[in-house]
Amino acid sequence: MKNPSSSSVKSRFTRRFLRALIKINRQKPSSSSSREIFLRYRRIRIAADKAMACVIGSRRAWSRAVLRRIKNQKRKRLADSLRRSNGIHGMKKMVAKEEDEISYEQENELRKLVPGVGAMDLCSMLDETAHYVMCLATQVQVMRKIVDFYST
Amino acid sequence: MSSRRSRSNQQSSTSRITDDQIADLISKLQQLIPELRGRRFNKVSASKVLQETCNYIRNLHREVDDLSDRLSELLASTEADSEQAAIIRSLLM
Numbered sequence: 001m002k003n004p005s006s007s008s009v010k011s012r013f014t015r016r017f018l019r020a021l022i023k024i025n026r027q028k029p030s031s032s033s034s035r036e037i038f039l040r041y042r043r044i045r046i047a048a049d050k051a052m053a054c055v056i057g058s059r060r061a062w063s064r065a066v067l068r069r070i071k072n073q074k075r076k077r078l079a080d081s082l083r084r085s086n087g088i089h090g091m092k093k094m095v096a097k098e099e100d101e102i103s104y105e106q107e108n109e110l111r112k113l114v115p116g117v118g119a120m121d122l123c124s125m126l127d128e129t130a131h132y133v134m135c136l137a138t139q140v141q142v143m144r145k146i147v148d149f150y151s152t
Numbered sequence: 153m154s155s156r157r158s159r160s161n162q163q164s165s166t167s168r169i170t171d172d173q174i175a176d177l178i179s180k181l182q183q184l185i186p187e188l189r190g191r192r193f194n195k196v197s198a199s200k201v202l203q204e205t206c207n208y209i210r211n212l213h214r215e216v217d218d219l220s221d222r223l224s225e226l227l228a229s230t231e232a233d234s235e236q237a238a239i240i241r242s243l244l245m
Binding site: 024025036037040042044045103107109126129132133136139143144147150151 | 171173174177178180184185198199202203205206208209210212213215216217219220221222223224225227228
């Protein structure tokens with residue numbers, strides 16, 4: 001579904017992410033040990049997620065959840081990263097599935113993958129998922145372009 | 153309300169696609185998943201859409217990881233400065 005502001009999401013994300021990349025790159029590590037590279041990888045990935053979440057801001061549950069998670073990680077709190085909320089108890093479907101039924105298993109699987117939707121009703125969660133998927137795909141698209149650029 | 157409610161369903165607590173809103177959202181999601189895009193006329197089941205959505209999100213997460221990894225190695229080996237960033241920016245806009 002084409003969102004009229006999806007191209008502005010793309011350019012705003014690009015700007016923020018590039019800015020963060022420049023900052024990360026400025027801090028040249030003393031060595032290029034694998035540990036350094038790993039730490040960099042972590043910072044870059046967090047910067048990418050954070051940049052996209054900042055662009056969306058507090059408008060969406062998933063972006064709020066991402067920003068919260070990053071803030072808590074910074075403070076080195078362990079609890080939140082393990083939080084998994086099952087909005088509904090995860091009952092397995094006992095009866096043969098008809099084609100267009102959604103089992104709770106599937107629903108919960110999706111809840112685990114999309115940040116911030118734990119307590120939402122199905123409708124809201126599906127809406128949130130669509131927005132999240134769009135932004136995530138944009139994030140990947142931009143990151144790919146940057147990698148391609150640096151690879152030539 | 154649909155009369156399709158399965159009689160054997162007393163204990164199972166599935167969400168039925170009787171709600172137009174849910175069906176709408178599912179079809180909106182379908183258009184976002186490359187695997188399923190453009191299959192508008194062969195109706196894909198909601199269950200399949202959710203399944204492919206989960207797969208797609210997992211793949212995207214993996215790609216972010218992989219691309220971050222490659223970026224970290226590339227940055228280590230190139231001299232990226234603000235001039236290059238400006239070039240990238242103009243390429244991407």
